Amino acid sequence: MTTAPHPTHPDHPQEAAHLQGTIQAMLERINAWEDRDRNVGADLETSVTMADVAEEHAAVLSPHVHAPYFGSLRVRVGGKTHTLYIGKHAFRDLKGPHSVTSWESDVGSLFYSEALRWTPKRGPEGTILRRRQLDVRDKTLRAVVDLYDVDAGGDTGGREEVLLRRLAEGSTTGMRDVVETLQPEQNDAMRAPAGTHTLIQGAAGSGKTTIGFHRLAWMSHPDRGVHMARPEACMVLMPNAVLASYAARVLPGLQLEGVTVTTPETWAVGFLGLEKLEITDRTLTLLLTDRDNTRRAAAWRKAKLLGDLRMLQVVRQHLHGKFRAGLAGADLRLNVEVRRAPLTLTLDHATLSGLLEDVLARDPLEGYRHAYRAALEAEVLARANASDAEEAGVLRQVAQDLTRLLGRVFGNVLPVSEARRLLTDEAALRAAADGILKDRMIDVLLSDPLTAVPRPRRANADVTELPLMLAVQALMGGLGRVVGRTLEPYDHLVLDEAQDYSPLLYTLLGRATRPGHLTALGDLNQGLHGYKGPSQWADVQAALGGGTQLTLTRTYRSTRQITALAAQVAATYNRAGAVVGVDRDGPEVLRLTGGGVPHLAAQAVKAMQAAGHTNIALVTRRTADADALVPQLQAHDVDSQPITNEQARYRGGVVILPVNLAKGLEFDGCVVVGADADNYDPDTEYENRLLYVSASRGLHMLALVAQRDLHPLLG
Numbered sequence: 001m002t003t004a005p006h007p008t009h010p011d012h013p014q015e016a017a018h019l020q021g022t023i024q025a026m027l028e029r030i031n032a033w034e035d036r037d038r039n040v041g042a043d044l045e046t047s048v049t050m051a052d053v054a055e056e057h058a059a060v061l062s063p064h065v066h067a068p069y070f071g072s073l074r075v076r077v078g079g080k081t082h083t084l085y086i087g088k089h090a091f092r093d094l095k096g097p098h099s100v101t102s103w104e105s106d107v108g109s110l111f112y113s114e115a116l117r118w119t120p121k122r123g124p125e126g127t128i129l130r131r132r133q134l135d136v137r138d139k140t141l142r143a144v145v146d147l148y149d150v151d152a153g154g155d156t157g158g159r160e161e162v163l164l165r166r167l168a169e170g171s172t173t174g175m176r177d178v179v180e181t182l183q184p185e186q187n188d189a190m191r192a193p194a195g196t197h198t199l200i201q202g203a204a205g206s207g208k209t210t211i212g213f214h215r216l217a218w219m220s221h222p223d224r225g226v227h228m229a230r231p232e233a234c235m236v237l238m239p240n241a242v243l244a245s246y247a248a249r250v251l252p253g254l255q256l257e258g259v260t261v262t263t264p265e266t267w268a269v270g271f272l273g274l275e276k277l278e279i280t281d282r283t284l285t286l287l288l289t290d291r292d293n294t295r296r297a298a299a300w301r302k303a304k305l306l307g308d309l310r311m312l313q314v315v316r317q318h319l320h321g322k323f324r325a326g327l328a329g330a331d332l333r334l335n336v337e338v339r340r341a342p343l344t345l346t347l348d349h350a351t352l353s354g355l356l357e358d359v360l361a362r363d364p365l366e367g368y369r370h371a372y373r374a375a376l377e378a379e380v381l382a383r384a385n386a387s388d389a390e391e392a393g394v395l396r397q398v399a400q401d402l403t404r405l406l407g408r409v410f411g412n413v414l415p416v417s418e419a420r421r422l423l424t425d426e427a428a429l430r431a432a433a434d435g436i437l438k439d440r441m442i443d444v445l446l447s448d449p450l451t452a453v454p455r456p457r458r459a460n461a462d463v464t465e466l467p468l469m470l471a472v473q474a475l476m477g478g479l480g481r482v483v484g485r486t487l488e489p490y491d492h493l494v495l496d497e498a499q500d501y502s503p504l505l506y507t508l509l510g511r512a513t514r515p516g517h518l519t520a521l522g523d524l525n526q527g528l529h530g531y532k533g534p535s536q537w538a539d540v541q542a543a544l545g546g547g548t549q550l551t552l553t554r555t556y557r558s559t560r561q562i563t564a565l566a567a568q569v570a571a572t573y574n575r576a577g578a579v580v581g582v583d584r585d586g587p588e589v590l591r592l593t594g595g596g597v598p599h600l601a602a603q604a605v606k607a608m609q610a611a612g613h614t615n616i617a618l619v620t621r622r623t624a625d626a627d628a629l630v631p632q633l634q635a636h637d638v639d640s641q642p643i644t645n646e647q648a649r650y651r652g653g654v655v656i657l658p659v660n661l662a663k664g665l666e667f668d669g670c671v672v673v674g675a676d677a678d679n680y681d682p683d684t685e686y687e688n689r690l691l692y693v694s695a696s697r698g699l700h701m702l703a704l705v706a707q708r709d710l711h712p713l714l715g
């Protein structure tokens with residue numbers, strides 16, 4: 001849906017002329033860049049390089065010619081008035097008034113904030129006179145709306161008008177950028193100071209995922225100075241692969257090429273080199289299937305403890321004990337030749353042990369094996385009194401002996417087996433947890449409340465064990481981004497659905513990135529996996545050693561009717577109270593009951609299509625229901641695509657998917673299939689949370705379908 005041009009604003013003609021001037025200036029610049037004859041340097045090689053660079057500039061600017069900017073700022077600085085145009089890409093018009101400032105720059109921020117004054121890095125204080133939205137599409141100015149205008153008395157209400165118009169548009173098959181309509185509180189969250197971990201709490205639909213990606217774009221802008229992040233050195237972790245691919249489609253528009261977007265499990269097994277392992281979540285299976293409250297509580301307690309911050313100390317103490325035992329009784333006699341003279345160096349046990357203790361006392365994690373080797377080598381070189389030129393030769397002579405010793409101390413420490421040994425060998429656990437965990441906690445770790453939940457036949461690891469395995473790996477070899485044969489910290493890490501990460505995982509991820517370069521976005525009230533996640537943001541701050549916590553208070557996704565219904569469901573478990581929705585009107589929620597579910601579901605889809613919507617989801621409680629529904633709908637003349645595993649990709653149209661894969665996705669219309677108490681047990685909080693996810697996927701239309709009565713919360 002596009003808005004027709006409506007030139008009602010008195011400045012429309014003048015703005016339209018400025019737009020044409022900007023387009024012209026941009027085209028001229030692109031032509032100049034593309035003209036190889038102009039890019040001539042002193043020699044052929046320089047000329048080729050110059051021409052290549054110029055062509056790259058042209059390629060980057062070209063996509064922005066059809067909409068060079070979306071807003072303007074009128075400011076007064078030092079008695080002079082200027083108008084700055086704000087766009088998705090900066091453009092410097094060297095000869096005229098058609099420059100464009102990029103939205104991620106420090107000045108760009110003034111367009112979104114509510115500030116009326118600012119102090120530039122240099123020069124006198126400035127005053128904002130006007131903020132203006134310019135709806136430009138296909139090189140045409142469609143609307144001029146003032147958001148703030150001193151001459152018109154200040155705030156005009158225009159920001160809300162533009163936002164509502166944008167939200168009324170149809171959904172797309174990938175996440176959209178919101179650069180043009182970013183709201184002040186979102187702007188503050190996105191631009192929270194670089195170099196400080198940032199934790200953003202926000203209700204469903206408040207734009208968390210969107211803000212996470214925009215923050216990466218902001219972080220990769222040169223204005224961030226030493227904190228600037230390279231997209232290819234950044235990673236975003238999302239709850240499932242379907243959502244990851246949906247969200248990643250926003251990257252090119254934000255000029256973020258090369259960011260890794262994946263799930264925490266995929267990243268963890270990849271990093272550990274365990275891609276063949278099947279990942280289970282047996283705690284979740286038990287919580288969903290076992291009716292015994294004592295067992296459920298025991299499973300919950302154990303999962304929570306496995307993700308507790310103190311487990312890092314337990315793993316550390318366990319490994320230290322192992323290394324000390326490995327070194328017991330060892331000494332080193334090294335025969336080397338220095339300056340042609342034979343020399344015997346003896347590193348007795350006390351020396352070896354002292355060096356090991358120095359390494360073990362170090363923090364942060366950097367890899368014990370590597371650090372101990374470096375410490376031994378330094379000791380050998382000092383004793384051999386080797387000059388810089390002789391160092392390599394001496395080290396070559398002792399390499400084998402050192403490797404043998406390292407094998408004795410660090411050999412046989414593999415993440416999977418070591419993490420499991422800790423949890424199954426009572427003596428090992430008691431020794432490792434001594435002084436760290438209370439006895440009753442150790443008993444919880446040794447208990448196995450999941451015996452009734454089958455394990456897959458294939459080699460497997462449970463999501464609750466993964467952080468422990470990562471901890472072992474981190475202590476042994478460090479943690480970070482693999483670059484060739486070394487590890488480097490990520491430039492920036494973004495965690496989506498951050499309520500599902502354990503404090504232990506937080507502390508590990510915090511060490512895998514540059515200091516202060518982790519952004520976590522989540523809703524503690526929405527957690528589907530409370531047994532893994534933190535209870536409060538303060539737990540995350542403790543795990544990361546600090547961090548700023550911000551809150552987004554408004555939600556944008558759905559119409560008033562859908563938001564109100566979803567809020568009704570959330571009220572049963574949500575401690576945060578009512579969420580403020582955007583006041584966007586839509587059709588009443590359709591309630592279809594008393595008949596065959598496929599028939600009713602088809603009826604709902606057809607009603608949505610008749611209203612002009614194309615992207616429609618039918619959300620079922622289980623995967624099997626989704627599979628079964630595809631042919632049943634076909635019998636009612638509705639073609640649909642199933643999304644029933646993480647490899648499937650959302651390509652638009654009518655899709656059927658189970659609720660666990662629907663999280664984070666959104667559609668023009670959403671049909672909750674089987675919206676009753678049989679499918680979503682009203683007595684189980686987890687089920688109510690799932691029902692909330694199902695009911696909150698629609699932007700414009702929602703239908704509830706049940707064979708008999710609707711779920712009591714949807715009445």
Ligand SMILES: Nc1ncnc2c1ncn2[C@@H]1O[C@H](COP(=O)(O)OP(=O)(O)OP(=O)(O)O)[C@@H](O)[C@H]1O
Pocket residue numbers: 163166167176178181182183186202203204205206207208209210211523556557663664666
């Ligand atoms: N400033 C904005 N302008 C226009 N649309 C917006 C804005 N902020 C958010 N939206 C829209 O609101 C919807 C929800 O955004 P998003 O998915 O990022 O929210 P979320 O907080 O991650 O939701 P959830 O918790 O359900 O995953 C999206 O359609 C997004 O495009």
